[in-house]
Amino acid sequence: MKSLICIKQSNESGEMNLFDTHAIEEALKLKQKFENRGYQEDFSVDVVTIGPSENSKIIKRAFGMGADKGYHVITKERGYSFSFETASRLAAVAKKESYDLILTGIMSQDLMAGQTGPMLAEILNLPCVTGVVKTELAADNSSIKVEQEMENGFRNGLEIILPAVLTIQAGINTPRYPTLSRMLAAGKKEIMTFNETDLFSKKTGAVQAREIFVSMEDPQKTRAGHLLQGSLADKAKQLFTVLHGKALI
Amino acid sequence: MKQILVIAEMLDGVIQPATWEITAAAAKIKKLKESGQIKIIIPSDDPLPIAKETAKQTGMDVIGLKSNDLKDYDSDVYKQCLFKLVKTIDPSHILTAHTSQGRDFAPGLAISFNAASIACVNEIKKDDKGLLYSRSVLGNTKNMIVRPAEGIPVVLTLMPGVFQPDNFNNQKKGRVEICEIAFDPDCSNTRRIRHEKILQKSCENKTLKGAKIIVSAGRGIGKKENLDAIFKFAQCFSSSAVGVSRPLVDMGWIGYEHQVGITGAAVSPRLYIACGISGSSQHLAGMKDARFVVSINNNPDAPIFRHSDLCIVEDIDPFLQAFLKVVQTK
Known part of the structure; x- marks a missing residue:
């Protein structure tokens, strides 16, 4: 069995994206x-x-948790890249070996689109289940049973023929901390690196972006947002007065 | 004139209200583009009755996408049948809801249709170069404005609860068309995804739904033990219940029946007090209909403050103690 886990460094925290852990x-x-x-x-x-x-x-860090091999597609750009470009690059790496199972986090914490996993699956022509909260490999390893989170507390019980792509929801497990001995060993472990030209032939060329970043804006207020002033005790009193005035307490 | 397609959200053969929000977004796109024709697609094993009703109710044209395999949601079936249909229409826009279904099939559909794909859209605008789509990023502290690359269609998944459903012009009746499309599984004769059962995590979120006052806790309360103070605080109010944001349920601090937000309960109490909740768009979607919102957070930049009537920048525990003192003296 070969599995590939797609991980991302969060633009916010600089740490590994929570869902990927x-x-x-x-x-x-x-x-x-x-x-x-x-x-x-x-x-x-x-x-x-x-x-x-x-x-x-x-x-x-992934080595420290227990991962075997590490691949790194080195890109110059910092900041944001869109799911299509990411999924195309991941697919090019995934094609180098025949993986039975590919996992991603359900989304990144910074961009929160949740598209990379299902796009990767489509490019590789693999079945995909998003928002997985439970997994169990079949006895003959030809399929995996999963539970997919739906709205209103419902879960879909599904069985997917491998190879497949699953996107993992938080709450499925408690990620382990890297062990010290593994972290020390990780320093010596080789990471296989690629750049864009290694991944795409001259004929196909690099990935063409399908989405263009325009700007960042502050979200608009949807409510008054009256800020209480004064000492802690003052604020507590003010809150009581407001709620009492509205007959809420 | 290219078409703007709305893919209806279906559950157990019933069209879901999210569909009317997507239709409203489609109407906004049509207005901003000053062109286009909206068509609602209903994927179902028996779309005719729903399609007729929808055409009557909305006054818009409806395509019933019919296939025996479309009885229940299956991403492979959805993607293939929709792709076959969409290819013949060649639309400029394909819209669906950012729900567990929409976000499951839409990105794959965008890949096979060579379209741009923008998820979780919360606003549609335009500048001199064309339409712009806004989406919430960085824990809801910013909106990222995105445009599709020139000359390609775009697949959009729309944040639920953001676009207000329109009052439809039902003076005229939309046209109904049924397109029967067969699903053929790859080479072998079996589907890649087998549906076993639907499970329900909890059937009792009635407590939250009926509560007049909800006191909610988020990661900002620090540790599990501090939930006791939240429950005590909630007891100051009559007809109150305790809610939480998703991370607390994921960490196992409290049961799912307390979860407010897109994957939990949508609530509309008279008063919602958010304690240590940063205000992700997923959480906001569940509590935006509260009549009055008070937020307590020690981070003055927490996104929840933009969506609160009353903002208190304090640490949760000392503030709740101070408040309990006030209550005791009254």
């Missing part, structure tokens, strides 16, 4: 269960990220 944890748990069943075959957990060279720190 859940994706790595889920792969490591699947690996553990797989090995406990005593198969001869290995279960590998590889990670891939895209971004400037300093982003390799999140690959090291």
Whole structure:
């Protein structure tokens, strides 16, 4: 079994995207269960990220958690890249090996689009389930049972034929912390790097962006936003007065 | 004149209200573009009755996308059938709701249709170069304004609860067309995704739904033990309930039945007090209909303050204690 986990460094925190840590944890748990069943075959957990060279720190963190191989597509641009470009680059890396299972976080914390996983699946022509909150590999490893989060507390119980792409929702597990011994070993571990020209032939050329960033704006206020002033006790009194005046307390 | 397609949100064979929000967004696009024709697509195994009703109700043209495999949602079936239909129409825009279904199939549809894809759209505007789409980013502290690359169609998923449904012109009746499209699974004769069962995590969020006053806690309360203070605070009010933002449920601090937001309960109490909640767009979607909103947060830049009537910049615990003292003296 070969798994590939797509991870991203958050533009906000500089850390690994929270949902991606859940994706790595889920792969490591699947690996553990797989090995406990005593198969001869290995279960590998590889990670891939895209971004400037300093982003390799999140690959090291993934090694510290227990990941096997690390791939890094080095791009010059900092900041935001759109899902289509990301998914195209990830697909080019994923095609280099035949992965049975590809996991991503349900979305990035910074851009919150949740498109990379399903786009990657479509480019690779694989089935995809988004918002996964439970996984269980079938006994013959040919499929995986998952629960997909829907609205209003409902969950869809699905079985997907492998290879497949799953996007992982928070709450599915508690991501482990990297161990010290693994972190020390991670420093020496090789990360395989690619740049755009390694991934795309001259004929096809680099990925053409389909979305264009225009600007960042402050969201508009939807309510009055009256700010209470004064000491802590003053504010507590003012709140009581306002709520009492509205017959809410 | 290129068409603007609305893909209806279907659940158990019933058209969902989110569809009318997407239709309103489509009407806005048509108005800003000063061209285009809106068509509502209803994917179903038996779309005719729903299509007729929708055409009557909205006055818009409706296409019933018919396939036996469209009875329940399946991303492979949706993507393939929609792609086959959309290809023949060649629209400028494809709109759907940013729900668990919409965000599941729309990005893949955009790939096969070679379209731009913009998720979680919360506003549509234009400048001299064309239409612009706004989406909430960075924990709802900013809106990113995006435009599709020139000359390609765009797939949009729209944030639920943002676009107000229009009053439809039902003087005239829209036309109804049924398109039957067969789903064929890749090479083998089996589907790649098998549907086993629908599970319900909790059926009891009645407490939140009926509450007149909701006191909600977010990550900003610091630790699980501080939930006790939130419950105590809630007891100051009659007919109150305790809500929380998603991370608290994910961390296992409290049950799902308390979760407010897009994946939890949508509430509309007379008073909503947000304690230590930063205000993600997902949370706001669940509490925007509250009549009066008070927010307490030690971060003066927390996005929730933009969506509050009363803002209190304080640490939660000391503030709640101070408030309880005031209550005791009254």
